[in-house]
Amino acid sequence: VRALQSADIILHDDLVSAGVLDMARREARKIAVGKRCDGPSCQQKSISALIVEHARAGSHVVRLKGGDPGIFGRLDEELDEARLAGFVPEIVPGISTAQGAAASLGFSLTRRNFSNRLQFVTGHGADGGLPAHLDMDALADPAATTCIYMGRKTLSALSAALLARGLD
Numbered sequence: 001v002r003a004l005q006s007a008d009i010i011l012h013d014d015l016v017s018a019g020v021l022d023m024a025r026r027e028a029r030k031i032a033v034g035k036r037c038d039g040p041s042c043q044q045k046s047i048s049a050l051i052v053e054h055a056r057a058g059s060h061v062v063r064l065k066g067g068d069p070g071i072f073g074r075l076d077e078e079l080d081e082a083r084l085a086g087f088v089p090e091i092v093p094g095i096s097t098a099q100g101a102a103a104s105l106g107f108s109l110t111r112r113n114f115s116n117r118l119q120f121v122t123g124h125g126a127d128g129g130l131p132a133h134l135d136m137d138a139l140a141d142p143a144a145t146t147c148i149y150m151g152r153k154t155l156s157a158l159s160a161a162l163l164a165r166g167l168d
Contacts, residue, residue: 003092004028008059011050015066024062044074048081055087068096072122072149096120098147109145117144123151123158130154130161140165 004010004024012021014034021030033042033050047063054061069075069091082089095103098120102109109118121139125131139146140162151158 003062003090004064006060007062009054009061010064011047011054011061012064013066016064017066020064044077048078051078051082052085052087055082056085065094066097067100068094071096071120096147097149109147115143115145117141118147119144120147120149123148123154128153130157134158136161136165140167142167 001023004020007024007028010021010024010028010030011033012030014032024030031050033047035041035044051061051063063069063078065073065075067073070093075091079089079091098109110116119138121134122131138144139158148155148158
């Protein structure tokens with residue numbers, strides 16, 4: 001909230017709710033820079049350029065992402081560009097989508113004597129398909145809780161691969 005209240009410019013993802021944006025000060029300029037695999041999206045280079053451009057102009061810039069910015073959020077690319085331009089970014093971590101979803105459903109992501117590992121994977125490769133580098137045997141481990149991010153379009157292929165490895 002403090003970051004939003006001090007921001008001049010807020011570059012936000014599509015997944016950020018209106019209620020969160022309402023916490024910003026009224027005078028802050030809000031710019032949507034979200035990415036959608038099924039619609040118009042802001043290019044990553046453009047987002048990084050906007051961060052640097054507004055910071056160079058003397059604005060206090062907040063790059064607002066839904067959930068935890070360090071989980072499949074291209075955080076490193078944005079940090080690298082800001083640092084190359086001479087800025088020292090501050091990261092304000094959020095609650096991961098997996099943590100928020102589990103809490104809203106009323107269960108934990110790990111459970112003693114049942115789930116001894118938690119794994120976060122992306123279901124969306126650079127080509128839009130199921131990433132070839134996924135370790136399907138690890139994903140099918142019944143002692144692991146697997147959280148799949150961005151897997152809507154590849155869900156049927158992923159499900160088939162996991163079923164073939166014995167995961168119910």
